[in-house]
Structure formats: structure tokens, C-alpha cells
Amino acid sequence: MRYPDSMARSAEYLRLALPLMTRQQTALHPISYAVWYEFVSGRNVPLVRALQERTRDGALLDEETTAALYREHVAEPVLDPRDARRVSEGLSRVLDNMASTAAQAGDQTARFDQSLLEWSRQLLDGRQAGEEQARQLQALMAGTREMRAAMATLQQRLDANQAEIASLREEVSQARSEALVDALTGLANRRAFEQQLARCLAGGEADQSHCLVLSDIDFFKRVNDSYGHSFGDQVLRTVAQSIKRLAGESRLAARVGGEEFALLLPATALPEAQALAEQLRSTIAASRIRRGESAQTLERVTLSLGVTQLARGESANEFFERADRALYASKRSGRNCVTVLAAKAA
Structure with a gap:
């Protein structure tokens, strides 16, 4: 589940990636597509920055550069x-x-x-x-x-x-x-999240009640454009620490995309997961993040969140996609809110 995107979202990423790919000096092969897919999705911040640097002033990517970007930023992490x-x-x-x-x-x-x-x-x-x-x-x-x-x-x-x-x-x-930790935030990374989710769905644990909370920082691109990537990183770290603090020891908090976070809640009832998501939303909305040592008042940061509960017998992709739909329902509802999407009855 490296790319836990819905059909609609992945189709949108394809539409955005193809024009960028065809401008380069690289053939349209899977490695090139993986690089540009992760770029347009925004989930891989280091890759986004590296690509922006490599294509500055109209520069084009060749095969060697594309392969190097893939190895450094896309390939699964292994022992150095x-x-x-x-x-x-x-x-x-x-x-x-x-x-x-x-x-x-x-x-x-x-x-x-x-x-x-x-x-x-x-x-x-x-x-x-x-x-x-x-x-x-x-x-x-x-x-x-x-x-x-x-x-x-x-x-x-x-x-x-x-x-x-x-x-x-x-x-x-x-x-x-x-290799299982996100270097910027200190949270578990996507790979660690996927491993833990797989364990939740394996054996007897699959019969228990698990909930998933997905959250996304609202208008994060505007934060980066207005205050720079350094402050954007500061925002990511601050939000990550709030999620980690509320998660506690028994729950997994992970960064699964550029500004997207996941909170896996084992053996948790849906109302409890909703209450935790609401607590996280209000905590972030009430906070103010200063820009370094500056006393400048910045626009507040908010989160959109989606909550769902694992249904008996469903796959990790189905579980994640339903939480993702709940998250996007929050964005369509005006952001800075929590949407709960229950599984359909069998």
C-alpha cells in the first residue's frame, strides 16, 4: 500500500503528471512516472524540493538524473x-x-x-x-x-x-x-504505518475494532508560498508533535504524505476516535506558531480530518480509502472540521 490513493485521486495525479513527464528528456517509463506521481501528489516533500531545484530556469531531466532522484527519494528505504x-x-x-x-x-x-x-x-x-x-x-x-x-x-x-x-x-x-521514521517530524513514516496496519489486519487482531484518523493541514501550500519552506517544516513538526502527544504510547502516529498524517487506533470505538480527532482539530486551531524568534502574528493553522472504523473482512486499501473519503468530505465542507464515515453494513 505504498500509494493508498482512491481511483479518482490517482486519475487526477496521472492527469497532472503526464504533461510534466513529456517535457523531460526521459522516456515515459515507470521510474519516471513514479518520480512525477510523487511530485504532483505532494506527499514526498524532499523530492518536490529536489525536482524544483533540478528544473529551475527551464532545465530538463535526463535519464541519469531521473534515476538518481528515484533512488534517493522514491525507492523503498533500505540499510545504507x-x-x-x-x-x-x-x-x-x-x-x-x-x-x-x-x-x-x-x-x-x-x-x-x-x-x-x-x-x-x-x-x-x-x-x-x-x-x-x-x-x-x-x-x-x-x-x-x-x-x-x-x-x-x-x-x-x-x-x-x-x-x-x-x-x-x-x-x-x-x-x-x-528506516521507519520520518526524518523531518520524528513520527513513523508511511512504510512503518503500512506495516503496523498489516499487523492489525492479520490473525486475531483483525477481529478487533480498529479506527483510523487521517488529517491534512489546510492550505499548506499557501503557508509555504507565504512564509517559505523553512517555516512550512516548522509547521509540520509542530502539528506532528501535537498528534504524537495526543496519540499516547499505544497508538501509531505517522506522516503518510507531504502534509498528511495518520493516527491508527487499535481496539478503539468509533465515538472515541471521533472525540480524539475533534480534540486534535481544536488543539491545532487554537495554537499559534511563531516564525522563528519573530513575534509576528501568523495566520492560524487548521486541520481537516476524516475518521472511520475497520469493517470485518475488508482490506487495508478499503479501510484507508474510506478514511480518505471522510477527510476529503471535511475539505469540501469548508475545512477545519471532522467527518466520520462508517463502514457500510454487510
């Missing part, structure tokens, strides 16, 4: 190649150290075994004098000490390697975690 290389090199170093230490311990064990074998032969022979036996016993004791030292070294190396493996595991975990 530098992180992957560092983890790979770290694991190789750990394994090499373990192999080397094990080999050293093996050599010590072989020498100790040879000493035991020699001592056993001499005992069975019975012809060695007591003095010779004492000499061999001292050699055996020396071998025992070497063996003990080798095993201690092995244990130290294993402890150190275990700590390094734990550190590498933490790096991988951190990288994966960062």
Missing part, C-alpha cells in the same frame, strides 16, 4: 550501503579473530595431547628412571599451564567478540529503526 559495509566488515573481523584464537587454542591442545601421549608411553615402558619421569612430569605441568592460558585467552577473545557482535546488532537495529 555504508552501514551495510561497516557491519559486514565488522562481522568478518569478529569471525577472523574467533578463527585465529580457536586455531591457537587448537595448537596448544595438540601439544598438550602429545605430552600426555609421551608420558603414558614412558609409564608403560617402565624403563625410565625416576629422574626422567620427574622431567617429563614438569613438562606435562608446563603444558597444562599453557593450555589453561590458551583457554583463558580464548574466553577473553570470545567475550570481546560477543560484545562487538552485540554492538553490530545494535547498529543494524538502529538503521532499521531509522
